[in-house]
Amino acid sequence: xxxxxxxxxxxxxxxxxxxxxxxxxxxxxxxxxxxxxxxxxxxxxxxxxxxxxxxxxxxxxxxxxxxxxxxxxxxxxxxxxxxxxxxxxxxxxxxxxxxxxxxxxxxxxxxxxxxxxxxxxxxxxxxxxxxxxxxxxxxxxxxxxxxxxxxxxxxxxxxxxxxxxxxxxxxxxxxxxxxxxxxxxxxxxxxxxxxxxxxxxxxxxxxxxxxxxxxxxxxxxxxxxxxxxxxxxxxxxxxxxxxxxxxxxxxxxxxxxxxxxxxxxxxxxxxxxxxxxxxxxxxxxxxxxxxxxxxxxxxxxxxxxxxxxxxxxxxxxxxxxxxxxxxxxxxxxxxxxxxxxxxxxxxxxxxxxxxxxxxxxxxxxxxxxxxxxxxxxxxxxxxxxxxxxxxxxxxxxxxxxxxxxxxxxxxxxxxxxxxxxxxxxxxxxxxxxxxxxxxxxxxxxxxxxxxxxxxxxxxxxxxxxxxxxxxxxxxxxxxxxxxxxxxxxxxxxxxxxxxxxxxxxxxxxxxxxxxxxxxxxxxxxxxxxxxxxxxxxxxxxxxxxxxxxxxxxxxxxxxxxxxxxxxxxxxxxxxxxxxxxxxxxxxxxxxxxxxxxxxxxxxxxxxxxxxxxxxxxxxxxxxxxxxxxxxxxxxxxxxxxxxxxxxxxxxxxxxxxxxxxxxxxxxxxxxxxxxxxxxxxxxxxxxxxxxxxxxxxxxxxxxxxxxxxxxxxxxxxxxxxxxxxxxxxxxxxxxxxxxxxxxxxxxxxxxxxxxxxxxxxxxxxxxxxxxx
Numbered sequence: 001x002x003x004x005x006x007x008x009x010x011x012x013x014x015x016x017x018x019x020x021x022x023x024x025x026x027x028x029x030x031x032x033x034x035x036x037x038x039x040x041x042x043x044x045x046x047x048x049x050x051x052x053x054x055x056x057x058x059x060x061x062x063x064x065x066x067x068x069x070x071x072x073x074x075x076x077x078x079x080x081x082x083x084x085x086x087x088x089x090x091x092x093x094x095x096x097x098x099x100x101x102x103x104x105x106x107x108x109x110x111x112x113x114x115x116x117x118x119x120x121x122x123x124x125x126x127x128x129x130x131x132x133x134x135x136x137x138x139x140x141x142x143x144x145x146x147x148x149x150x151x152x153x154x155x156x157x158x159x160x161x162x163x164x165x166x167x168x169x170x171x172x173x174x175x176x177x178x179x180x181x182x183x184x185x186x187x188x189x190x191x192x193x194x195x196x197x198x199x200x201x202x203x204x205x206x207x208x209x210x211x212x213x214x215x216x217x218x219x220x221x222x223x224x225x226x227x228x229x230x231x232x233x234x235x236x237x238x239x240x241x242x243x244x245x246x247x248x249x250x251x252x253x254x255x256x257x258x259x260x261x262x263x264x265x266x267x268x269x270x271x272x273x274x275x276x277x278x279x280x281x282x283x284x285x286x287x288x289x290x291x292x293x294x295x296x297x298x299x300x301x302x303x304x305x306x307x308x309x310x311x312x313x314x315x316x317x318x319x320x321x322x323x324x325x326x327x328x329x330x331x332x333x334x335x336x337x338x339x340x341x342x343x344x345x346x347x348x349x350x351x352x353x354x355x356x357x358x359x360x361x362x363x364x365x366x367x368x369x370x371x372x373x374x375x376x377x378x379x380x381x382x383x384x385x386x387x388x389x390x391x392x393x394x395x396x397x398x399x400x401x402x403x404x405x406x407x408x409x410x411x412x413x414x415x416x417x418x419x420x421x422x423x424x425x426x427x428x429x430x431x432x433x434x435x436x437x438x439x440x441x442x443x444x445x446x447x448x449x450x451x452x453x454x455x456x457x458x459x460x461x462x463x464x465x466x467x468x469x470x471x472x473x474x475x476x477x478x479x480x481x482x483x484x485x486x487x488x489x490x491x492x493x494x495x496x497x498x499x500x501x502x503x504x505x506x507x508x509x510x511x512x513x514x515x516x517x518x519x520x521x522x523x524x525x526x527x528x529x530x531x532x533x534x535x536x537x538x539x540x541x542x543x544x545x546x547x548x549x550x551x552x553x554x555x556x557x558x559x560x561x562x563x564x565x566x567x568x569x570x571x572x573x574x575x576x577x578x579x580x581x582x583x584x585x586x587x588x589x590x591x592x593x594x595x596x597x598x599x600x601x602x603x604x605x606x607x608x609x610x611x612x613x614x615x616x617x618x619x620x621x622x623x624x625x626x627x628x629x630x631x632x633x634x635x636x637x638x639x640x641x642x643x644x645x646x647x648x649x650x651x652x653x654x655x656x657x658x659x660x661x662x663x664x665x666x667x668x669x670x671x672x673x674x675x676x677x678x679x680x681x682x683x684x685x686x687x688x689x690x691x692x693x694x695x696x697x698x699x700x701x702x703x704x705x706x707x708x709x710x711x712x713x714x715x716x717x718x719x720x721x722x723x724x725x726x727x728x729x730x731x732x733x734x735x736x737x738x739x740x741x742x743x744x745x746x747x748x749x750x751x752x753x754x755x756x757x758x759x760x761x762x763x764x765x766x767x768x769x770x771x772x
Contacts, residue, residue, distance in 0.1 A: 003037030008044075011037070013475060015047060016437065024054040042071040049081065050433070058085050076105035080118065087125070096122050096129065103135070112139060124237075127202040128159050146180045153179075154189055158199035169193055224432040227382075231353025232326050235319040236291055238349075242317070243285045280313035291323075300330050318347035322354055329361055337361045345377075352381045356426055359419060368415040369407040375422040376403045376455055382426055383454050386435045395453060402455050421458045452501045452538075473505060482513050500526055504542070511549060520550045527559075536567055547576075552583055570607035574600045574617065581620065590628050597621045611644050618644075622654070631658050649675070649691055653698075660699055669704045676708060685716040703729035703736075707745070714752065723754045739767050 015030035028051035034044040049064035062085040069078040079102035086095035099122045106115035116139060122132040137152035153176035160169040173190045180186065189199055225233075287306035290299040304327040311320060325341035328334070338361055344354040359375035362368075380399040384392040407415060425434060438454065469492035476485035489506045493499075507522035527542035543560035546553060557580050564573045577600030584592035601617045603609075618641045625634035638655045645651060652675045659668035672695060679688040692709045699705065706729035713722040726749045733742040746764045750757055 005037075008034050008037040008041070009475075012044060012047070015051070019047070019051065019437070024051045027051045028055065040071060042068060045071060046078065049078075050430075053081070053085070054430070058088050061085055062089065074105060074109070076102035076109070076111075076114070076118075079105065083121075092125055096126055100131065103132075107139075112143070115139070123202075127155075130156065130159055133159070133202070141179055150176055150180050150183055150186060154185065154199065155202040157189060157193070158202055161193060161199055162201065166193060169199075225429055226427055227378075227431065228326070228353045228357045228427060231322055231350050231357075234349055235323045235326075236288060238317070238319040239284060239288050239323065240292070242319075243281060243288060277314075280310050280315050283307070283310035283313060284315060287323075297330060300327055303327060304331060318344050318350055322347075322350045325354065325357060325361075329357060334361050334365055338365075345374075352378060352385075355381065356423070360423060360427070363416070363419045363423075368412045368419065369410070371419045372407045372410070372415040373403060375419050376406065378426060379422050379455055379458070380453075382431065382435060386432055399453055399455060402453065406455075418458060425454075425458070452504075456499065456501055469502075473509075477509060477512070482509060485509055500529055500538075516549060520546050520553065520556070524556060524559075531563065536563055539563060540567070540569075547579070551579070552586075554580065554583060557583070565603070570603055571609055571613065573603045573607075574609065574613055577603065578617065578620070585624075590624055594621060594624045594628075597624065615641055615644055631662055634658060646678075652691075653694070656695065657698070665702075665704075668699075669702075669708075672705070673708060676712065680712055680715055685712055688712045689716075701732060703732040703741070703745075706732070707748075710748070719752050719754075723749055723752055726752075739770065743767050 011030045011034035015027045015034065018024070018027035018030060028048060031044055031048035031051055034041065035048060038044065045064055046068045049061050049068055052058075052061035052064060062082065065078045065081040065085065069075070069082060072078060079098050083095045083098035083102065086092070086098060099118050103115040103118040103122075106112070106118065116136065119132045119136045122129050123136075126132070133152050133156045137149050137156060140146075140149035140152060153172055157169040157172040157176075160166070160172060170190065170193060173186055173193070177183065177186050177190070192199055224230075283306045287303045287310060290303035290306065293299070304324070307320065307324055307327065311324070321340050321343040325337045325344060328337035328340060338358065341354045341358040341361065344350040345358065347354075355374050355378035359371045359373075359378060362371035362374060376399065380396060380403070383399070384396050387395045406418075410418070425431065425438075428434070435454065469488060473485050473488045473492070476482075476488060486506065486509055489502060489509065492502055503522065503526050507519045507526065510519035510522060523542045523546045527539045527546070530536075530542065531539040540560065540563050543556055543563065546556040547560060550556065557576060561573055561576045561580070564570075564576060577596050581593045581596035581600070584590075584596055597617055597620050601614065601621065604614045604617055618637045622634045622637035622641070625631070625637060635655060635658050638651055638658070641648070641651045642655065652671060656668045656671050659665070659671060672692070676688045676692065679685070679691075689709065689712055692705060692712065696702070696705050696709065706725045710722040710725035710729070713719075713725060726745050730742045730745040730749075733739070733745060743764060746760050746767070749760050750764070754760065
């Protein structure tokens with residue numbers, strides 16, 4: 001029996017609200033009520049699974065995530081949750097199996113980065129997992145990430161060697177050398193195998209991606225760890241790897257040069273200072289061990305001292321800078337933490353965590369504006385990571401004016417509130433899922449355009465009330481209660497009167513209620529406000545929305561063109577001028593139509609846009625000129641097209657037709673000849689003859705066309721055909737009363753030595769006597 005949709009929706013909304021407040025017990029209760037109405041609803045099952053997870057009811061969460069996976073067999077996320085829960089409940093083998101299945105689904109869905117993250121997570125649990133290594137190596141190779149692929153091939157070779165399959169290990173290295181023939185590391189590994197020495201054993205790593213690769217999540221969205229703790233885990237893994245490289249390289253002098261020594265003095269990752277490598281390695285190893293063995297932080301002070309000694313010995317690395325900053329923060333040495341974290345923020349692996357922690361440090365120091373800057377940068381990273389890939393870059397651009405202006409123009413109390421809002425959102429487990437939930441409510445019924453930065457919401461004084469209001473507006477609107485939704489929007493304006501995304505949502509509701517004029521006016525005002533705030537991207541997006549729903553709004557389109565021009569988006573400028581021409585054309589205003597097209601052409605030429613774009617504009621201009629019976633102007637347009645596309649037969653045909661209409665026969669024939677001549681030079685006789693046959697059909701009674709055909713036939717070796725065409729041309733000349741031209745044709749025939757040359761000679765003599 002079908003459940004009650006209203007009760008289901010209410011229970012789900014109540015559950016989401018409770019989840020937002022971190023009241024997972026109530027959230028779980030509401031989600032269970034929702035499942036009573038629709039037991040197989042995937043979202044309800046998934047939400048209840050998350051609530052159970054947050055309540056640490058792992059066995060129950062596992063049951064619901066397994067059910068979610070059954071309901072959504074193509075969705076890899078439940079499988080990731082299952083893997084994490086199996087690990088937490090002491091079943092690592094099955095956890096790995098679930099992760100591998102989720103990775104295959106990510107590959108199937110063409111989400112390669114997420115598949116890579118899962119395989120890396122598998123290797124953090126089972127570093128000798130051959131399938132994960134193999135899949136990673138293959139994907140890295142296909143992505144062109146040769147260094148990452150080589151690291152995996154080396155690990156695979158080590159696994160085979162230690163399993164006693166030396167031949168397979170050699171095969172792997174031989175293949176890897178085909179990928180990167182110049183790799184000294186691969187050559188050294190092959191030499192080690194051939195001499196019977198063991199390759200270093202693969203070790204657990206959180207990540208093996210190159211520094212140039214973007215950081216990818218290792219776990220699923222709603223289970224995403226605190227970014228600061230995740231960055232610290234990554235830093236410890238990298239530091240452990242540095243130690244391991246040095247210890248493993250001790251097997252030979254050649255390998256020693258490829259170990260930690262290769263990234264000290266003069267190599268870039270470590271400084272150019274003189275270093276005491278042995279001391280540095282010992283101190284670093286002790287610092288890593290103290291932090292790894294004592295996760296309760298009781299040995300952090302000793303770890304800090306060891307890490308400082310390693311740095312004094314010459315160690316420099318982004319992982320060291322972050323770990324030092326983290327330890328300094330824990331020791332309340334805040335100024336030292338600032339200096340260390342500022343060195344880490346520019347590294348892709350640590351930018352997110354370092355910005356967050358640095359903002360927290362600055363907040364504790366009472367530097368609210370500096371803290372706001374760092375935390376807005378962190379929010380930018382988080383927002384871009386959770387946005388669709390095709391919108392992430394544009395979303396990032398929207399943060400730049402916010403980060404530039406907000407800290408400078410905001411009172412300290414407001415900046416402090418912003419910092420607390422951002423830390424509340426991001427310094428938590430499951431931050432990614434929280435952002436996604438907010439965006440679902442926040443974006444609501446925004447139609448098209450770029451995403452709105454979460455910073456817009458968090459910079460509002462009463463952001464929590466705003467989120468709740470946005471959620472209620474969406475729910476009311478989806479329920480078809482437009483008037484109530486609008487009333488809720490006006491209520492929300494009391495909390496955030498200058499919050500433009502709310503005004504955009506109100507405009508969308510006006511549009512849905514068929515109040516087109518009011519919606520257009522609303523959008524235009526908001527666009528102007530965004531522009532005055534220096535946010536041209538969203539001003540452009542809104543004006544595009546306006547002209548999309550009100551194509552005849554010429555003023556809005558002109559404003560859009562001005563903005564696009566100012567920001568160098570010239571291809572879009574040309575497209576808007578073309579659409580403006582369509583508007584004028586529909587108004588039967590041909591002069592204005594041509595004026596808009598002329599502006600489009602000028603923009604395309606000045607910006608040196610592609611030939612195809614210019615041809616498209618010129619073709620439209622020529623069409624308008626023909627409709628206006630301005631043949632001379634049409635010819636000018638076609639001449640420009642011809643210069644851009646000299647091989648376009650249709651353009652030549654149009655020009656020739658116009659010349660004949662205007663009585664300019666000589667120009668028509670010259671144009672015809674200039675098109676045919678290059679074809680005959682290339683011996684493309686069939687193409688030339690096809691064009692001339694079309695000209696002969698469309699312009700009968702023109703002996704010059706027949707003579708051109710005869711020339712092409714002669715060059716093609718078809719003498720008989722050439723004679724026939726010349727014969728036809730001669731008859732036409734005689735009909736037109738031009739015996740002189742007829743005699744020229746007969747002499748051309750005689751030059752071809754036809755079988756009936758005597759007849760043509762007699763005709764020539766007859767014409768000569770008459771002429772005499």
